[in-house]
Amino acid sequence: MKIKIDKFVVSIIITILIAYIFPQWGTQESKVPINTISTIGISLIFFFYGLKLSPSKLKAGLKNWKLHILVQLSTFLIFPLLVLLLRPFIQNSAQETIWLAFFFLAALPSTVSSSVVMVSLAKGNIPAAIFNASISGIIGIVITPLWMGLFVNEMQTDFNFTEIYLKLILQIIVPVIIGLLLQRFLGNFIQKHNSKLTFFDKSIILLIIYKSFAESFEGNIFSTVSFLDLSLILVGVVILFSIAFYLTGFLSKKLQLNTEDQITAQFCGTKKSLVHGTVFSKIIFGNMASIGILLLPLMLFHATQILIISIVATKKVAKNSNL
Known part of the structure; x- marks a missing residue:
């Protein structure tokens, strides 16, 4: 079986290397207006996201309510609760930062594009995948900051919940609403240029990743993270994903979902959005020096x-073709 290398993952690695070699471009003192560019870019990403959402398709997707509830519970409840179980074992500030990074990962919504692609590859319920991935992003705008607000204010003295939601409303919710209102006029145009918009989205995400890691490298934050720590974070990511994946599969069988819906539940309910993660990190964590570490589990995930x-998707295709 041939495994394709994801070009965006390679781009992330290259971006982190550039941030390590040239961190000065992404610091607060830099004359390059990365912060302004990324702020405008975030609003455009969610404006285009609103343009892609079809209200009629979302309405039609409400019928399969068992599947939708399972996917959203997995995304916004099961994941956070799994990470919360580890909180009593925190012994120092370094461990607390890594735990918060995992909790941030756990509180994020699902991702649209890869969820739909993988569900399609495994012959799952594609309309349900589109609905759940899309609605997950909308729910995450509200739920993710609520989850993070329980713990971020313990580490960040200038955490202002009102300010966080004001930024979310102005930079994310308003653009999404405008996009939804214009969807009937520009929806088809956006679909035709979807590949260009995907390139734009990824470019903005890479820019935010660069700035986050540049500031962390400049502040020598990663000196506290050893190779052993990095390995343990990777192991933790794999364990978290595996537990959520098999637990979602178990619950989907208990709910007596058909095979297509079981595939959709597992694939959509265990994905986490790098787009939302990098965007939310910029708004929620602000100028925290450890923001690079806070994004590390998300990128590994x-x-x-x-x-x-x-x-898994490739194996399911092979299994179904032999039936």
Whole structure:
């Protein structure tokens, strides 16, 4: 079986290397207006996201309510609760930062594009995948900051919940609503240029990743993270994904979902959005020096989920073709 290398994962690695070699471009003192560019880019990403959402398709997708509830519970409840179980074992500030990074990962919504692609590859319920991945992003705008607000204010003295939601409303919710209102006029145009918009989205995400890691490298934050720590984070990511994946599969069988819906539940309910993660980190964590570390589990999870889901999807296709 041939496993394709995800080009975006490679781009992330290259971006982190550039941030390590040239961190000065992404610091607060830099004359390059990365912060302004990324702020405008975030609003455009969610404006285009609103343009892609079809209200009629979302309405039609409400019928399969058992599947939808399972996917959203997995995304916003099962994942956070799994990470919360580890909180009593925190012994120092370094461990607390890594735990918060995992909790941030767990509180994020699902990702649209890769969820739909993988569900399609494994012959799952594609309309349900589109519905759940899309609605997950909308729910995440509200739920993710609520989850993070329980713990971020313990580490960040200037955490302002009102300010966080004001930024979310202005930078994300308003653009999404405008996009939804214009969807009937520009929806078809956006679909035709979807590949260009995907390139734009990824470019903005790479820019935010660069700035986050540049500031962390400049502040020598990663000196506290050893190779052993990095390995343990990767192991933790794989374990978290595996538990959520098999637990979602178990619950989907208990709910007596058909095979297509079981595939959709597992593939959509265990994905986490790198787009939302990088955007939310910029708004929620602000100028925290450890923001690079806070994004580390998310990026490792992004690469891991693509690899594992690709293998699982390919095996399901092979199994179904032999039936």
